[in-house]
Amino acid sequence: MTSDAEPVVLLTGAGSGIGAATARAFAARGWTVYATDVSTPLPERVRERCRTRELDVTSDEQCRAVADAVRAETGGVDCLVNNAGYAAPGPIEDVDPEVVRDVFDVVAHGPHRLARAVLPEMRRAGGRIVNVSSVLGRNAYPGMGAYSGAKAALSSMTDALRMELADNPAVHVSLVEPAWVETTFAENARGKLADDRTADYDAVYEDLERGWGLDGGPLAMAPERVAARILDAATEDDPRARYTVGRPAALLRWTERLPAWLSDPAVRWFGRLTTRLARWWR
Template identity: 35%
Template sequence: MLFAHPRRFPPKDRAVVVTGASSGLGRECALHLDQLGFRVFAGVRRSDDALALTAASTSGRLRPLKLDVTREDLIWKAAARVSEETGDDGLWGLVNNAGMCLSAPMECLSPDALRYQMETNLIGHFAVTRAFLPQIRKAEGRIVNVSSGLGRIASPYLGAYAATQFAKEGLSDALRRELRPFGVAVVVVQPGAISTPIWGKVREAAHDILSGASQEVTDLYRPSFLNFLERNERRARSSTTHPESFANAVAHALTAGRPRTRYRVGRDARATSVLARLLPDAVLDAAFDAVVATRRERARESVAAQS
């Protein structure tokens, strides 16, 4: 994906923090920004990921940053370290990429699981932004919040994840409007389905959730949900959108003179945005009927057996 704008901010020596840089889109983004000339602080939780990122950096500038977005003590330590290293220059960019995805029927999801999803994908982003904001304001820099096409349309069996993305969209809009007077831009990047290691993690977590719910409930959803998981992963594996496209969008958001408020990466992300604007809820609900059809048939069988 190519972006163009007549005025650019050169990457050289501009400091950026990328959260969730251990693997997948975050890793691709951190290495790409490093290659462009940014001073990248790559947020990781484990020392082996830090070593791997350092080895993969072609510039030697990339710095791993111990950062877990669910732990405020580590967030503030990371902010202090970056502040010490950047000094009066401040922080040009914060890429809030860290996240995870729980896929399950909402009835099978425990309140604690939902809290963890929210803590990682929403509250963690807020906590990181709040800690780094004085440095970003100093540089009149950029905040890039990574969302999803599911921030516009909620799919069955991805309700918890979609809830965090809807909330992140609202948080981003509010921050963008509050921070404009300080010269700080807030941008949302919405990637569609891209083949990354996250899909294997989604499948493992889904089976754990099913095993922890009552059989009476899981029996209602299992056939259609397992079909959904398989179809979703297959779609991601065959996606023509690649991690480089995501990294290019983030780079444009960090260098454009006037960045867009939203970058939609991939045909599915762009299509979702259009459909959300044009189609009424009833039409969207009907389009998702095929996803839950097996569930409905199973429910009818269960009711018939009980009667």
């Protein structure tokens, strides 16, 4: 615990969706919340109960500066929640390498930068690191290779960090893995689809634009459900290594056990089926 009466959480990607819901959930439980995002001001519903900061997680300097500022103001960080992320969808062949690097820089390297900024103190005083991944980090999806790859990197780094800290009982590291969530994630991702497209991938693009591959359709859950699991990881006496959120995520996790000759057609079938179902659902 920090010197403040209230525990302190530093949260990234708090401008909308899961991040905004998580900021409000921590504040409702009496935490001092430092809600950050790449641009400010954050929404009023976040600002009214949280301390907000601008933070570009791709900047080493900003990550160190924000962590130092929180320590100076409160005495320390009890929990770091790495939630910032975005997707640049499209077939691997069509996605620009620079775009892929940018996705990895936010999704995987950002949490690494912030972990390095808070761990020296956490190892002495205790604390939690909660990384928000996705079931796509375990189950790749056509047209989401860059995002799936970045989340897979984050998942592996989280596992490694948890084991590296196993001898320190005061520090816990957890991964939260939702599937589809009702946010602007899909809308923002579709806006990043390439204009110059390889015709062989027309079915992939159709799924991304019209199917449930990006937004989940009726399978998507409220961001508050994910926020509740993040709060569990931050507060439970014996937090789990992984928190899978919702039945669709649990089902997708289960498909890991299937051989590729069975799982690959099933995933492709899902995309093509939901492209047709979406006409009626919407």
